[in-house]
Amino acid sequence: MDLTLSDEQRLLRESADRFVAETFTPDHRKKAANDPLGYSPAIWKQFAELGWLALPISEAHGGLGGGAIEVGLLMEAFGRGLVSEPFLSTVVIGAALVAECGTETQKQAILPDVAEGKLTLTFAHSERAARFDLAHVDTTASKTADGWRLNGSKIAVLDGASADQIIVSARIANANGASGKLGLFLVPAKTPGLTLRDYARLGGGRGCNLDLRDVQLPADALLGDGSDALPAIETVVDRAMAALGAEAVGIMQTLLDTTLEYTKIRKQFGRPLSANQVIRHRLADVAMQVDEARSMALRAALMANAEPVARSRAASGAKAKIGKCARFVAEQAVQLHGAMGVTEELDIGAYFKRLLAFDTLFGNSAHHYRRHAALSGRAHA
Secondary structure (H helix, E strand, O other): OOOOOOHHHHHHHHHHHHHHHHHOOHHHHHHHHHOOOOOOHHHHHHHHHOOOOOOOOOHHHOOOOOOHHHHHHHHHHHHHOOOOOOHHHHHHHHHHHHHHHOOHHHHHHHHHHHHOOOOOEEEEOOOOOOOOOOOOOOOEEEEOOOEEEEEEEEEEEEOHHHOOEEEEEEEEEOOOOOEEEEEEEEEEOOOOOEEEEEEEOOOOOEEEEEEEEEEEEEHHHEOOOOOOOHHHHHHHHHHHHHHHHHHHHHHHHHHHHHHHHHHHHOEEOOEEHHHOHHHHHHHHHHHHHHHHHHHHHHHHHHOOOOOHHHHHHHHHHHHHHHHHHHHHHHHHHHHHOHHHHHOOOOOHHHHHHHHHHHHHOOOOHHHHHHHHHHHOOOOOO
16 A cells, blocks of 8 residues: 655645645634635635646546545645635535436536536535434435425535535435435525525534425436435545545644644743643644544545445544544643633634534544444444
8 A cells, every 4th residue: 555645646735735824814714704605705716726626526527537635635734724615515525426426417517617616516415313324314305297396304514505506315205105215406506495594613614404395396406317326425425534534634733733832832830831741741642643543534535435345434434533533632732722722812722623523524433433333244332
């Protein structure tokens, strides 16, 4: 297994780190937090110009054909800057679902626009009763004379209020009314019957809950040929967890760097905090956790195209382990900064919140330990 980066990958990492460090300052983050979109459209346009939105999209559909490693490098840089642009929802998840399930016509209509920054997407899948189970969907899609009718509710839709199109998962009702296989439907943002409740997410960005009440859609709103979409959803969510893991590593590395710097400057009893052996041991523990998290995120990215069980085990293993590492690193960073760690004056609190939010997206550590054990053929209480 070759873990050295190619020249192109190194260039991508360096340019992403530089752009994020120069652009995503604390002042910028405060401004973005007050923006009703939750991000800056001008910066989104720059993402498109840099080729980042085209990165994982295939060359046949106007993209650059990059893989999970390239996405991970970008997401790690985004973690360092607490980037709130909808890259995960639009590119990593939305565009990938279109690429996995869509017909050639749908891909040609949607993917080049995503690559150019003209179209934002999101995925509405989670439901209140599902408890992170991707197969549990109560939202229904019934055939009508003109197309489809959707009914149901979704929660925790990333960047839902600012998305141009929402990809909604629903059980397709068959002839006798019983729910059959899962389908994915393209729902334009202003469709009648669609109600959004937007809110600020912990650590930056926006999310929403949505209700679908007799939402009428044309026949071509169904993504693909009507075959069961669950395998594609599992594939895309596993890759999204690898990308999220890389983002969490970027956040943790920044917390470690900031805390190291602080303990060298902060003096107690005439000596810097870092001269204290107990403090040095704690910082060494933090550094070890960051390295462990990085290796798990990299493994999940390397396994992104493996056969389903191996891919899902790597993704769940990474999500579970990184979730535990993230909590430890965040808590140590706050504690080592003392009372200042929980004030608005320092960025530590914002990074801490984003790491807490990481643990709840697509399932927490406990859920993924169970999923990993089940995929390994072992029961896990």
